[in-house]
Amino acid sequence: MKGRSESASFLNWFLENIYRLNDVDADDAICDERNDKGIDGIYVDGSAQEVHIFQSKITQKDGRTLGDSDIKSFVGALTQFKSAESIDLILSSSANTELKKVIARNNLKQLISSGYKVVGVFIANQDQDHNCHEYLEHTENLIVYDRDKIVLEYIDFEAEEGVKGKFEFDTSYCGCLEVEGDDGIEIFLFPAKATELIKLSGIEDTTLFKQNVRLTLGNTSVNKSIAASITDKKEHKNFPLYHNGITLLCGGAAIDADEGKLTVENFVVVNGAQSISTFYKNASLLSDDLRVLTKVISLRNE
Secondary structure, eight states: OOOOOHHHHHHHHHHHHTSOOOHHHHHHHBOOSTTOTTOOEEEEETTTTEEEEEEEEOOOSTTOEEOSHHHHHHHHHHGGGSSHHHHHHHHTTTOOHHHHHHHHHTTHHHHHHTTOEEEEEEEESSEEOHHHHHHHTTOOSEEEEOHHHHHHHOBOTTOOOSEEEEEEEEOTTTOOEEEEOGGGOEEEEEEEEHHHHTTSTTSTTSGGGTTBTTTTOSSOHHHHHHHHHHHOGGGGGGHHHHOOOEEEEEEEEEEETTTTEEEEEEEEEEEOHHHHHHHHHTGGGOOTTOEEEEEEEESSOO
């Protein structure tokens, strides 16, 4: 639709559906054209103080796997962003205009000079082979989104899954920030008590998380680190400082400021399955001091 190549269109889809960028930001991040110096897109994560450099590879041939040769070439291309001086070399070179515009628009020279970390993100619609796996074990600041990883992180907002019914959050102790978006979308932001989150229906049979196919991922290192934090009650008040938060989509939500209650209807958790599941398994260790920043997105507030 935007007149891009197949590879650039793939990256555009990735930025909108995996990175959750809006249409304009995704478009602005892409510089996949001839003479792009091996760089297909650039995105700055101000919260994490990281510069994400993208390269995308797409094939229509079945059975192809992702080896280490393309990854190695990409890692070599990333050295162009190791310092302000190396970025100056790109700007003074014959690199395409779009790449130079993205570098200038994001003020990359200053960001990298001030300590922003450069992270390479390679995306492909293939599965990794053993050579790729072995190379990644010894390579830092590189993320590979192969077919499996993309599938695991994709959330279908139109899927008819989740919990049917209502749930009432207590917000009397903290209040609730309410933001109105376009098309009737409303966002509610508050620190939910872990003791309340484990009362959500659908944890045990995983229907609460069905739109996020990652679910709980089993007894992973993330789950273990969360469980370790739960066991130290002195750390409960600090939990929101190092936790990314929980996102819950619902078909409708209503806030009663006088009663201090937020009611949600027909809901699904799309981010935070690991945390909620770990809370549920360690319910006896929870306290009201353990709270998680929770974002409720009402898609059709009625």
